[in-house]
Amino acid sequence: MIASLLAFYSLFSYAMAANKERTFIMVKPDGVQRGLVGKIIERFEQKGFKLVAMKFMWADKDLLEKHYADLSARPFFPGLVNYMNSGPVVPMVWEGLNVVKTGRQMLGATNPADSLPGTIRGDFCIQVGRNIIHGSDAVESAEKEIGLWFNEKELVTWAPAAKDWIYE
Numbered sequence: 174m175i176a177s178l179l180a181f182y183s184l185f186s187y188a189m190a191a192n193k194e195r196t197f198i199m200v201k202p203d204g205v206q207r208g209l210v211g212k213i214i215e216r217f218e219q220k221g222f223k224l225v226a227m228k229f230m231w232a233d234k235d236l237l238e239k240h241y242a243d244l245s246a247r248p249f250f251p252g253l254v255n256y257m258n259s260g261p262v263v264p265m266v267w268e269g270l271n272v273v274k275t276g277r278q279m280l281g282a283t284n285p286a287d288s289l290p291g292t293i294r295g296d297f298c299i300q301v302g303r304n305i306i307h308g309s310d311a312v313e314s315a316e317k318e319i320g321l322w323f324n325e326k327e328l329v330t331w332a333p334a335a336k337d338w339i340y341e
């Protein structure tokens with residue numbers, strides 16, 4: 174009896190933790206300039222993911238170089254940092270079951286020429302250097318990116334009223 178209760182509880186808390194996976198999503202300067210912030214937020218909202226943090230800011234090059242540190246040896250790196258520093262961005266944290274992987278699928282392929290219709294990049298942009306949105310590629314990189322762009326106080330703890338209509 175106690176064993177089955179414990180098993181149920183650990184399964185339950187495992188499911189709860191899975192629902193709390195987080196990803197870092199950011200509307201890039203072209204997405205902001207083109208007035209696509211609302212449409213992008215809408216996609217994540219209507220899917221059922223939970224907004225945990227969001228801000229509007231003009232990121233400095235130091236932050237952007239840290240954000241894209243893994244790509245620093247690539248020939249497009251200086252252009253990438255200049256583009257990301259060319260106007261304000263909207264960094265966000267979204268939470269939910271498999272949000273990292275699903276978020277990447279919602280973004281579409283890195284190069285919009287390969288992004289399927291129905292994805293954000295597939296629907297709203299054309300070239301890889303103007304692909305309007307960033308999304309973390311793994312749970313570990315999401316944690317790193319969230320820590321880079323937000324402090325603990327900016328991550329809001331709240332329970333959406335619809336949560337029991339989104340998760341069974």
Ligand code: DAT
Pocket residue numbers: 244249253282283301302304306307308310
């Ligand atoms: P993603 O943004 O899909 O995670 P990434 O991390 O490989 O892709 O690259 C980061 C950004 O760098 C990408 O959104 C656009 C730019 N980029 C990637 N490959 C590029 C290339 N071959 N030429 C120009 N820009 C590129």
Ligand code: MG
Pocket residue numbers: 308310
């Ligand atoms: Mg990436």
